[in-house]
Amino acid sequence: MKILLVEDEKQFANSIKEYIEKENYVVEIAYDFWEAKEKIELSNYDCILLDIMLPSGSGLDLIPDIHEFQPKCGIIVITAKNTIDDRVIGLELGADDYITKPFHLAELNARIKAVLRRRFFDGKKVINFNEIQIDIDNREIFVNQNKIDLTKREYEIFMFLFNNKNRLITKDAIIEYVWGDDSNNFDNFDFIYTHIKNLRKKLINSGCKDYIQSIYGLGYKFNEI
Amino acid sequence: MKLLNKISYYFLVSSLLVFFVMFYLIYILMYQAIEFNTDKHLKNILHKVVHNLKKEKDVAYYNLVEINEVDSCDENLIGKYSIQDAKYIVDEDNNIETFRELVSYVKVKNSIYKITLRASILEKELFLRDILVIASISYILLIIILFYLNKTISKKILRDFYNTLDKISKFMLNERKRIIFDKSNIYEFDQLNQKIQFLIDNIIREYNTLKQFSDETNHEIQTPISIIKSKMELLLQNVELKEQDLCNIKIMLNNIKKLEKLSKSLLLLNKLETQEFFNKDLINLSEEIMSVLDEFEEMLVFKGIKLIKNIINDFYIKANESLISILITNIITNAIKYNVEKGEILVCLENNELVVSNTVENLSENPDKFFNRFYRSKKENDDIVGVGLGLSIAKKICEMYDFDITNGYENNFYFIKINFKTTEKI
DSSP states (O other), X not given: OEEEEEOSOHHHHHHHHHHHHXXXXXXXXXXXXXXXXXXXXXXXXXXEEEESEETTEEGGGGHHXXXXXXXXXXXXXXXXXXXXXXXXXXXXXXXXXXXXXXXXXXXXXXXXXXXXXXXXXXXXXXXXXXXXXXXXXXXXXXXXXXXXXXXXXXXXXXXXXXXXXXXXXXXXXXXXXXXXGGGGGOSOOTTHHHHHHHHHHHHHHTTOOOOEEEETTTEEEEOOO | OOHHHHHHHHHHHHHHHHHHHHHHHHHHHHHHHHHHHHHHHHHHHHHHHHHHHHTTOOOTTOTTEEEEEESOOOGXXXXXXXXXXXXXXXXXXXXXXXXXXXXXXXXXXXXEEEEEEEEEOOOHHHHHHHHHHHHHHHHHHHHHHHHHHHHHHHHHTTHHHHHHHHHHHXXXXXXXXXXXXXXXXXXXXXXXXXXXXXXXXXXXXXXXXXXXXXXXHHHHHHHHHHHHHHHHHHHHTOTTOOHHHHHHHHHHHHHHHHHHHHHXXXXXXXXXXXXXXXXXXXXXXXXXXXXXXXXXXXXXXXXXXXXXXXXXXXXXXXXXXXXXXXXXXXXXXXXXXXXXXXOXXXXXXXXXXXXXEEXXXXXXXXXXXXXXXXXXXXXXXXXXXXXXXXXXXHHHHHHHTTOEEEEEEETTEEEXXXXXXXXXXX
């Protein structure tokens, strides 16, 4: 998978690159509008991460170009402003998803995966991982063909950790991803422990290996083993 | 006191003084003139009487002339006269009248005559009274004229001034609307308008700059926060880190989150102050509260907090949906954050009022302070990711929609009460 990151902040772009490269993506960075335009017109990408606020123009203006030259490519809009306008315009212009700065890299990673799956695994959307099968469309998880009865939150937590395999994911990041904007008002992230405990119990009881590891009360990690 | 009334007051007080000094002077001068004339008249008669006496003519032609022959008198008095006031009873009713009386001694052919001449004269008291009456009437007339004059002046001349005043009082800085004054043909008022316009334009410009600066700063802060946050997350992936390192990173991440929240809250407060949320929707507050409570369900279960709800159905208010959501969330968050282990939260919506109460440990803190920016309870520890702006934001939202927000303690409960004065029911 080839990904183009359009982001003018070099240090930030490097962080994103370093993080998502572990998923075996080829990541290219364009630091300004014109560089991005050139790359879009000349090369092929599977997903473009598009920062709207660029020094030489609005990232939104690149969306028609992307549609023209990269019709199969997924687009995730990165906004700094927490204004609804940018999101709505972005989505209306045909972006697949948006994410607001500052975000957790794990969240961006999960969103990229979701977009890529939607774009490139059309038809049968089932992920197989060892004894686990994930039916993305129906949001169901099977262990050795047996369906596990998960709550909505448990499914989302599982998917978030699964999409960020082998990485330490903080509780904060999980809550922000699963609970969305409301999480800003939680004063304490420990309640997630109950969810993880139940999730692990359900998985282990159905014969699944214990992939989810708790790390020093800081967060969790889905170990590929 | 109105300007015109104040001016009139001083004018009337000083004119009262002038009036009475003037009228007293008039009285004295006129009285002297009258006296002088009467005396002159008496002296003329004296001459005639003396002349007639010398020629031995009849002198009893005036009833007010008295001629008595006297045996002797002081030599010095002969040929001289003296004039003074004298009072006499003139009729049976004992009415006293004042006369001007001239007394003179004349020596005609070895006999000495005492001549007394009298002329009726205005009584001083009466004269003074009349003058006073005239003065008072004039003064009352002056007051009446001033009253109508003031009315006309304030209508015609001060109209521009009152216009200006009205415009200034309607000026709201956060609306950032320039005041356009009408042109006044009175120089002073025109100057006043110009200076105020200049001042207001400056204030608006400064205000805009400040707001913009604060907005930009908060936006700019997002970038370094993003970078630090991403680098920390990368750091977290380092498998060689010891527990202590991870704990340090956790603390750093918590504090970065605080920074993030802080700048977002400040942006929101800024927006609220400049009233950037214009659109109003009809909101089912009952449903809004229920949905917020749903979001916090896990949190409540985790903390073992008992939730007691008493929410009437389909209570509607007109406001901006996002803001109302923030308002409710902030108040509920507060009730959870400062609750005690296995405490209670009461959410009650009825009679136009939303009351959220929670059990508290410590009733000694002054609840007035809770709405202040950056006020945080001593109870808070490092794990809590709050910045102390939640209730200020809640208050600001209430102010914006004219809702009454109050707080306090009642039976070991801390409560926040919002009265949605203007409500629309369907």
